[in-house]
Amino acid sequence: MAIIVQKYGGSSVADADKIKNVARRAIRAESAGNQVVVVVSAMGKTTDELIKLARGIEENPDEREMDVLLSTGEIVSSTLLAMALRSMGAKAISLNGAQAGIKTDSVFSRARILNINPRRITGELDKGKIVIVAGFQGITDEMDVTTLGRGGSDTTAVALAVSLGAERCEIYTDVDGVYTSDPRMVPESRRLESIGYEEMLELATYGARVMHNRAVELGGVYNMPILVASSFNDNPGTLICGGNPVEVANKVRGIAHDVNVAKVTVVGVPDKPGIACAIFEPLAKAGISVDTIVQNASIDRVTDLTFTVAKSDMHKAMKVIEPVARSVGARECSTDTKLAKVSVVGAGIQSAPGYAARMFRALYDEGINIELITTSEIRITCIIDEARVGDAMRTLHKAFELEQGV
Amino acid sequence: MAIIVQKYGGSSVADADKIKNVARRAIRAESAGNQVVVVVSAMGKTTDELIKLARGIEENPDEREMDVLLSTGEIVSSTLLAMALRSMGAKAISLNGAQAGIKTDSVFSRARILNINPRRITGELDKGKIVIVAGFQGITDEMDVTTLGRGGSDTTAVALAVSLGAERCEIYTDVDGVYTSDPRMVPESRRLESIGYEEMLELATYGARVMHNRAVELGGVYNMPILVASSFNDNPGTLICGGNPVEVANKVRGIAHDVNVAKVTVVGVPDKPGIACAIFEPLAKAGISVDTIVQNASIDRVTDLTFTVAKSDMHKAMKVIEPVARSVGARECSTDTKLAKVSVVGAGIQSAPGYAARMFRALYDEGINIELITTSEIRITCIIDEARVGDAMRTLHKAFELEQGV
Numbered sequence: 001m002a003i004i005v006q007k008y009g010g011s012s013v014a015d016a017d018k019i020k021n022v023a024r025r026a027i028r029a030e031s032a033g034n035q036v037v038v039v040v041s042a043m044g045k046t047t048d049e050l051i052k053l054a055r056g057i058e059e060n061p062d063e064r065e066m067d068v069l070l071s072t073g074e075i076v077s078s079t080l081l082a083m084a085l086r087s088m089g090a091k092a093i094s095l096n097g098a099q100a101g102i103k104t105d106s107v108f109s110r111a112r113i114l115n116i117n118p119r120r121i122t123g124e125l126d127k128g129k130i131v132i133v134a135g136f137q138g139i140t141d142e143m144d145v146t147t148l149g150r151g152g153s154d155t156t157a158v159a160l161a162v163s164l165g166a167e168r169c170e171i172y173t174d175v176d177g178v179y180t181s182d183p184r185m186v187p188e189s190r191r192l193e194s195i196g197y198e199e200m201l202e203l204a205t206y207g208a209r210v211m212h213n214r215a216v217e218l219g220g221v222y223n224m225p226i227l228v229a230s231s232f233n234d235n236p237g238t239l240i241c242g243g244n245p246v247e248v249a250n251k252v253r254g255i256a257h258d259v260n261v262a263k264v265t266v267v268g269v270p271d272k273p274g275i276a277c278a279i280f281e282p283l284a285k286a287g288i289s290v291d292t293i294v295q296n297a298s299i300d301r302v303t304d305l306t307f308t309v310a311k312s313d314m315h316k317a318m319k320v321i322e323p324v325a326r327s328v329g330a331r332e333c334s335t336d337t338k339l340a341k342v343s344v345v346g347a348g349i350q351s352a353p354g355y356a357a358r359m360f361r362a363l364y365d366e367g368i369n370i371e372l373i374t375t376s377e378i379r380i381t382c383i384i385d386e387a388r389v390g391d392a393m394r395t396l397h398k399a400f401e402l403e404q405g406v
Numbered sequence: 407m408a409i410i411v412q413k414y415g416g417s418s419v420a421d422a423d424k425i426k427n428v429a430r431r432a433i434r435a436e437s438a439g440n441q442v443v444v445v446v447s448a449m450g451k452t453t454d455e456l457i458k459l460a461r462g463i464e465e466n467p468d469e470r471e472m473d474v475l476l477s478t479g480e481i482v483s484s485t486l487l488a489m490a491l492r493s494m495g496a497k498a499i500s501l502n503g504a505q506a507g508i509k510t511d512s513v514f515s516r517a518r519i520l521n522i523n524p525r526r527i528t529g530e531l532d533k534g535k536i537v538i539v540a541g542f543q544g545i546t547d548e549m550d551v552t553t554l555g556r557g558g559s560d561t562t563a564v565a566l567a568v569s570l571g572a573e574r575c576e577i578y579t580d581v582d583g584v585y586t587s588d589p590r591m592v593p594e595s596r597r598l599e600s601i602g603y604e605e606m607l608e609l610a611t612y613g614a615r616v617m618h619n620r621a622v623e624l625g626g627v628y629n630m631p632i633l634v635a636s637s638f639n640d641n642p643g644t645l646i647c648g649g650n651p652v653e654v655a656n657k658v659r660g661i662a663h664d665v666n667v668a669k670v671t672v673v674g675v676p677d678k679p680g681i682a683c684a685i686f687e688p689l690a691k692a693g694i695s696v697d698t699i700v701q702n703a704s705i706d707r708v709t710d711l712t713f714t715v716a717k718s719d720m721h722k723a724m725k726v727i728e729p730v731a732r733s734v735g736a737r738e739c740s741t742d743t744k745l746a747k748v749s750v751v752g753a754g755i756q757s758a759p760g761y762a763a764r765m766f767r768a769l770y771d772e773g774i775n776i777e778l779i780t781t782s783e784i785r786i787t788c789i790i791d792e793a794r795v796g797d798a799m800r801t802l803h804k805a806f807e808l809e810q811g812v
Contacts, residue, residue: 015462016459019463020463053486054485054486056421056422057422057425057486057489057490057493058489058492058493061489061492062488062489065486065488065492065499065500066485068481068500068502069481069485072482075474075475076459078474079471079472079474079475080459080460080463080471080475082468082471083460083463083467083468084464086464086467086468086471093471094471096551098504099549099550143504143505143526145502
């Protein structure tokens with residue numbers, strides 16, 4: 001019998017009716033002849049409420065204690081789902097991270113799964129039960145509870161699917177799947193039937209908030225098919241899987257965007273060895289991720305160094321950079337926070353000619369200025385004025401004919 | 407270094423300020439030169455809210471799932487207390503029932519502690535930490551979470567104190583200790599400095615809702631001194647311990663009452679062997695505790711059988727009794743729910759003459775009719791009209807001169 005792992009997010013288990021809905025879906029998957037494991041997130045805003053409770057005690061609560069506290073949210077929803085399933089006549093049991101055999105390292109608040117011992121899960125499946133696993137959590141060798149950080153329940157689901165040899169991991173959320181662009185900004189956006197792991201990673205990193213990269217990466221490494229679909233309807237969703245079944249003509253799969261972008265320019269930096277190191281090492285030590293980095297051609301051995309950070313890291317970044325800039329003899333630091341990224345994503349677009357040119361032409365025709373450009377194997381990103389991001393997405397969606405199905 | 411186990415009830419950890427108050431008290435106990443273990447209940451009404459959540463899914467939720475669900479309440483308060491302690495500069499760690507090594511049987515919702523492996527607790531104490539243990543819960547050999555039923559956190563505290571060889575177990579609650587009577591009904595009530603385990607059991611069973619009998623019994627078996635005191639002030643509380651240090655002149659220690667009493671009389675029962683068995687076996691099977699039982703002297707081989715049950719069990723009891731009464735040829739069943747118990751409690755009062763007579767005289771002088779009488783080694787109980795319970799308590803408190811200290 002095939003094993004299916006389903007994961008339901010917080011909005012899918014937000015109240016009693018929604019939990020019953022999830023129970024019906026799990027029973028349907030079982031009735032279709034599968035063994036079913038369900039991973040659940042905490043109900044609705046539970047995690048936020050627990051964080052608030054902790055902050056009422058201490059602004060910066062201890063991470064070990066915080067992990068124990070937050071892990072209770074998923075335990076609560078897992079037991080409620082088990083009750084709902086039993087009330088519908090199904091056999092069901094809830095397991096917490098420890099019981100599910102999810103061993104992690106002891107980096108509290110962002111632990112990594114080291115291995116999974118699925119003995120208990122398979123034992124319960126073999127008794128004919130639907131097994132509900134509290135997501136987002138694991139346990140260390142010392143029996144301390146850990147949480148997996150952002151996207152933790154997605155990661156739990158994919159990791160369990162891999163360790164159980166599941167046929168498929170299904171991620172149920174409040175959207176219908178992965179779209180060619182953000183439907184709120186580009187009405188012509190179209191749901192993709194399938195997408196590759198790498199494309200999904202780029203789309204997610206560059207704006208499509210459907211599921212977390214960690215889980216997609218894990219799926220990619222073990223080639224575990226991941227279906228992303230809505231828990232509120234029966235639309236078919238999007239299958240994330242290895243390699244496109246058909247070599248598609250139009251290689252651009254989607255347009256992503258991100259408005260959490262700030263640009264820092266260190267102006268008038270002496271162009272000598274060690275400067276980049278002097279600037280970026282302190283940022284790394286402060287835990288600030290730097291995205292695009294551009295260094296202009298040097299004029300008179302003086303250059304400008306530009307990079308982007310998350311808008312939310314901007315203030316912290318400037319605190320680190322200003323003393324460094326002075327010490328290396330730079331003239332000044334300037335910043336711009338009214339920016340956005342817009343990206344076209346598709347496997348192989350960098351190796352195929354003409355995609356970048358088509359992107360720049362479309363933006364130019366729309367009168368949109370490009371501040372910075374950055375590319376990867378499967379993505380071309382332009383940094384533009386935040387006010388024009390909607391226009392940019394719509395014109396690119398049209399330029400790459402994404403409104404037309406494959 | 408002596409080990410002290412402190413337990414704080416739900417009202418003592420109901421909000422952030424109260425949790426901080428508990429943290430200060432634990433630190434004070436540590437500063438006095440002790441190793442401190444703190445057992446906590448769930449915050450305020452948390453348990454009720456979790457029950458409501460479950461009932462939103464299913465009227466009669468599965469007990470295993472219910473135990474997992476309810477156990478999260480104590481885990482939440484234990485982590486918050488650990489955070490509060492750390493914010494005050496103390497070293498602290500929270501442990502759930504499994505981590506604390508509390509092994510139970512697998513009778514969900516009312517598990518019994520089988521044994522405690524305190525290795526983790528003593529290890530953390532030896533690192534100079536205050537150890538907070540989530541009360542009310544344990545774990546089976548199969549790693550399933552259990553809860554200990556009513557009074558569970560008190561039981562956790564006393565059991566831990568015993569297994570750690572603690573000097574004392576301190577139960578902090580919202581009352582100042584054990585009183586000679588209920589201060590709301592008898593203004594002259596006086597706090598007892600100490601009381602024996604058996605006396606405490608009788609007082610608790612017969613109305614003093616300070617702590618649960620299971621925990622007192624456990625303390626008695628292992629002769630663990632238990633201090634009952636308020637978490638909201640520094641009043642000295644009441645020490646429950648073995649044997650009174652001084653042989654006190656006035657052996658009556660307190661007046662207890664209970665209004666959760668209903669009386670059932672099976673009228674006109676044929677007086678032959680096997681009748682009591684025929685009536686009380688079905689009640690036992692239905693899980694109904696029968697308290698006082700009185701059988702009148704037989705006239706013409708027909709007798710009346712009277713017994714009391716908790717008022718809340720009355721309806722269920724009648725359903726069981728009526729068909730049985732018919733089948734044994736009884737004339738009818740009558741009931742009375744407007745009753746109360748009032749008891750005088752003190753070690754050795756049954757073997758010392760005159761206490762029962764003094765009790766009956768006091769009630770008679772007050773014009774209070776006695777419906778039924780029942781006694782134990784250390785208690786005399788009268789069942790009276792519920793409307794007169796306050797009068798009865800006040801007159802008995804006076805008759806036994808309880809307003810005067812020892």
